[in-house]
Amino acid sequence: xxxxxxxxxxxxxxxxxxxxxxxxxxxxxxxxxxxxxxxxxxxxxxxxxxxxxxxxxxxxxxxxxxxxxxxxxxxxxxxxxxxxxxxxxxxxxxxxxxxxxxxxxxxxxxxxxxxxxxxxxxxxxxxxxxxxxxxxxxxxxxxxxxxxxxxxxxxxxxxxxxxxxxxxxxxxxxxxxxxxxxxxxxxxxxxxxxxxxxxxxxxxxxxxxxxxxxxxxxxxxxxxxxxxxxxxxxxxxxxxxxxxxxxxxxxxxxxxxxxxxxxxxxxxxxxxxxxxxxxxxxxxxxxxxxxxxxxxxxxxxxxxxxxxxxxxxxxxxxxxxxxxxxxxxxxxxxxxxxxxxxxxxxxxxxx
Ligand code: NDP
Ligand code: ZN
Numbered sequence: 001x002x003x004x005x006x007x008x009x010x011x012x013x014x015x016x017x018x019x020x021x022x023x024x025x026x027x028x029x030x031x032x033x034x035x036x037x038x039x040x041x042x043x044x045x046x047x048x049x050x051x052x053x054x055x056x057x058x059x060x061x062x063x064x065x066x067x068x069x070x071x072x073x074x075x076x077x078x079x080x081x082x083x084x085x086x087x088x089x090x091x092x093x094x095x096x097x098x099x100x101x102x103x104x105x106x107x108x109x110x111x112x113x114x115x116x117x118x119x120x121x122x123x124x125x126x127x128x129x130x131x132x133x134x135x136x137x138x139x140x141x142x143x144x145x146x147x148x149x150x151x152x153x154x155x156x157x158x159x160x161x162x163x164x165x166x167x168x169x170x171x172x173x174x175x176x177x178x179x180x181x182x183x184x185x186x187x188x189x190x191x192x193x194x195x196x197x198x199x200x201x202x203x204x205x206x207x208x209x210x211x212x213x214x215x216x217x218x219x220x221x222x223x224x225x226x227x228x229x230x231x232x233x234x235x236x237x238x239x240x241x242x243x244x245x246x247x248x249x250x251x252x253x254x255x256x257x258x259x260x261x262x263x264x265x266x267x268x269x270x271x272x273x274x275x276x277x278x279x280x281x282x283x284x285x286x287x288x289x290x291x292x293x294x295x296x297x298x299x300x301x302x303x304x305x306x307x308x309x310x311x312x313x314x315x316x317x318x319x320x321x322x323x324x325x326x327x328x329x330x331x332x333x334x335x336x337x338x339x340x341x342x343x344x345x346x347x348x349x350x351x
Pocket of ligand 1: 037038039042150154173174175176177178179197198199200203218242243244245248264265266267268293294295
């Protein structure tokens, strides 16, 4: 079979590989549509998870099941499925402890294009099919379904990590597709003010649609100066971080009220340390919590978030700004995600 692979850090291309084997609890699927993620860019061009040779890229797709193992109960060949980017081993001790995303080791629930071949391939392998796949609701298009792999669950996980409550004033740093879903999740959780940080025009327009009430550009001075001025020096209750670099945490801590919480879902692709401002962190005693996490993955979350979209309570369609037809456009879509043209939110390739 053909797959589009990371050949080594900085180099990619189509390669031939054996079709993966299906274990008793597994499924083999073929993508119906795939989406490119900023994480693919961190992995391939920044080497953020280290060297990988001939590893097929991609972790966002919806798919058709082509084969299932003998122990799989709820899925059969021909089923059209939502596929989460994170596919934990649900019987692991880490999953039993509530950290499915770290099943088998830190971040090891993230298997596609990390520990095994990803979904930019004619066929791909899904571990624990009953625990990880979900039936694609019939009124969700294959393009929109790709947003449920990672953008919706990751953006929403940032909101969970920040513990957004009714009436909160929330700062969302970064309004790419992940941050846009954090804005949407923050609005669904009942925030009163949502201050969004980002500059790309389409993203700003989409953020308004999803509920952002005010905007800050990180290009017009520091985020903290602007946010403190907008909040009469008081700061915000919660911060979701979905963009920027290591330095963003310093701004977030400075923007936060005592007792506030930061939920980070940004993948820090470079830099060595994250530093905290001592004084604004309450000289260590400000009760300002920092929670950073990979989204949990798995079937239940896919089913619930799929139900939210199917019920018309969350419109993910505006995220898919560039839709291509056919594998031959995959490379163009990937390079587009690296170069981030001004009108880009998310590139999707229909197969
Ligand atoms: P994008 O690159 O599309 O968006 C990044 C956003 O951050 C943009 O709004 C950008 O603004 C803004 N930004 C850039 N620089 C700064 C800065 N210095 N300060 C503040 N804001 C800044 O990324 P995605 O939405 O696709 O992904 C966001 C992050 O989430 C990525 O790092 C990705 O790898 C990660 N991720 C994490 C996952 C997880 O499970 N934890 C899963 C999937 C993704 P502008 O409008 O100017 O471009
Ligand atoms: Zn992703």
